[in-house]
Amino acid sequence: MRALIQRVSQASVTVDGQTVGAIGRGFVVLLGVTHDDSAAEATWLAGKVAGLRVFEDAAGKMNASLADVDGSLLVISQFTLYGNARKGRRPSFIDAARPEEAEPLVETFVTALRDRGFTVATGVFGAHMLVNIHNDGPVTLMLER
Numbered sequence: 001m002r003a004l005i006q007r008v009s010q011a012s013v014t015v016d017g018q019t020v021g022a023i024g025r026g027f028v029v030l031l032g033v034t035h036d037d038s039a040a041e042a043t044w045l046a047g048k049v050a051g052l053r054v055f056e057d058a059a060g061k062m063n064a065s066l067a068d069v070d071g072s073l074l075v076i077s078q079f080t081l082y083g084n085a086r087k088g089r090r091p092s093f094i095d096a097a098r099p100e101e102a103e104p105l106v107e108t109f110v111t112a113l114r115d116r117g118f119t120v121a122t123g124v125f126g127a128h129m130l131v132n133i134h135n136d137g138p139v140t141l142m143l144e145r
Contacts, residue, residue, distance in 0.1 A: 052066065
């Protein structure tokens with residue numbers, strides 16, 4: 001499981017011209033699932049994301065967590081995080097889990113964050129989405145489990 005995390009001042013996702021999710025300060029999490037991922041990985045990764053200290057504290061240091069700043073999350077399923085473009089010019093996505101495997105694990109990840117008390121907005125699994133990200137910093141991290 002891979003999560004590309006971007007610290008944002010605001011973000012939103014639109015499907016078919018309708019905004020389906022929006023947040024203020026927090027994280028956009030682009031989440032990729034591979035074949036051998038399980039609910040245990042999804043829950044672990046949610047805990048890791050929830051505890052990241054990448055917001056500035058009173059001294060201007062990256063020392064505050066999402067909870068410390070009352071932040072929210074926008075989670076977007078992104079199978080292309082498992083794209084492999086080492087050969088040729090067209091990426092292979094064979095390492096990405098099939099939708100019927102990935103969707104429940106994305107939901108497990110989202111539920112684990114909500115169970116920790118966070119507000120979590122999402123896109124629509126499998127839909128063509130327009131994601132508006134106001135990367136703050138910019139701060140972008142890749143986590144993998």
